[in-house]
Amino acid sequence: MVHLIDRRLQGKNKSAVNRERFLRRYKGQIRDAVERAIKGRSITDMESGEKVSIPAKDVNEPSFGHAHGGVWETVHPGNKEYQKGDRVARPKGGSGSGSGQAGNSDQITEDDFIFELTREEFLNYFFEDLELPNMVKTQLTATTEFKQQRAGYKMSGTPTNIHVLRSLRGALGRRIAVGSKSHRRLQEAEAELKLLLSQVPDDDPQIVALRQEIHHLRSKLMAIPFIDPFDLRYSNRIRVPKPSSQAVMFCIMDVSGSMDETKKDIAKRFFILLYLFLQRAYDKIEVVFIRHHTMADEVDENDFFHSRESGGTVVSSALQLLAKIMRERYASNDWNIYVAQASDGDNWDNDSVACRQLLINTIMPAVQYYAYVEITEDTPQNLWHEYTQVLDQHRHFAMQLIKSQADIYPVFRELFKKQEKS
DSSP states (O other), rough: OOOOOOOOOOOOTTTTTHHHHHHHTTTTHHHHHHHHHHHHHSSGTTTTTTEEEEOOOGSSOOBBBBOOOOOOOOOOOTTOOOOOTTTOOOOOOOOOOOOOOOOOOOOOOOOOOEEOOOOOHHHHTTTTTTTTTTTTOOOOOSSEEEEEEEEEESSOOOOBBHHHHHHHHHHHHHHHHHHHHHHHHHHHHHHHHHHHHTTTTOOOOHHHHHHHHHHHHHHHHTTTTTSGGGGGGGEEEEEOOOOBBEEEEEEEOOSSSSSSHHHHHHHHHHHHHHHHHHHHHHHSEEEEEESSSSEEEEOOOOHHOOOOOOOOHHHHHHHHHHHHHHHHOTTTTTTTEEEEEEEOSSOOOHHHHHHHHHHIIIGGGOEEEHHHHHHHESSSOOHHHHHHHHHHTTTTEEEEEEGGGGGGHHHHHHHBBBOOOO
């Protein structure tokens, strides 16, 4: 049996490449394990890793062996039981240290291979098939970020930036240009010397003069330096502005009296998951938090999730504040705007009509995507019925019902699943 061992030098994290290869190879089994873990895990535990079990039969590695070939007969000393042609019975397994009950099967099995996914790997698999829908770069704007870009070569720089190939190419061209005349005369002189040697004696003055000239030309060519500081070329890199697409996500949550602690907890869990997803998926995205009861306020993340302020329900106050913030700080031609709203749907009847009009006339034309989740154990409330009219007119409006904590994951994945490429 021959085992191949890769002894090539790698970096400090020399096992990282092998781990990435392993994750790609068993991507299907790992994704299934992540899905099972999600169903039994709290959202507050999302940032921890996960132990993944893969059946031993799926991780078998190929091995190389040298076959004898042909027919081989061997004699083992001390054999008093078997003769040629007898079949040897499979040996029974030995006693193990497990706590399970003994079985009556002779089959030998192996334990599953278990390893632990890191936090980053777990989140990669969890958010792999999610994205912000309609993430269209409506306008590329210059930011303070810059990227390094090649800009030819220059004659000065640091030793680390020397371009060896370009420098040697320049040195070769210089040697050819400087020594071309002498090299051509050397070839002519050597040809003349060869001709004269067949006609006159070696001590002829013409032969002596030609030999002196040839020696001088060779010395002159040898004196041309192989590489000169003038030949050195350095890679030139310049900083150019890096364009990027700007996106902002508005999180709107109902904190009125009709939203009991259970509903608020579900809403908070939904937004925690959404916020974690946004941080994971996009580097440059702003998040704006809006809480509302009879009045709406823009708050920070801590107040959004933990403030105890409550009251009646006027959803239009939040939408009016949303429209004001968009108009003053996020021009629609420069920003991709996304909105996620969570409510129990309980609202004043007349105010629900105002919400529908605000959405259709003001908000929806300016946003890329609007997701509304209604948290209720009963039938949908009046706000839901008004929002269905918005859904009929705008394809980039989505709405889902959440009845219990078990619905958070399916609803989230449905709202932010990757769109099919058209």
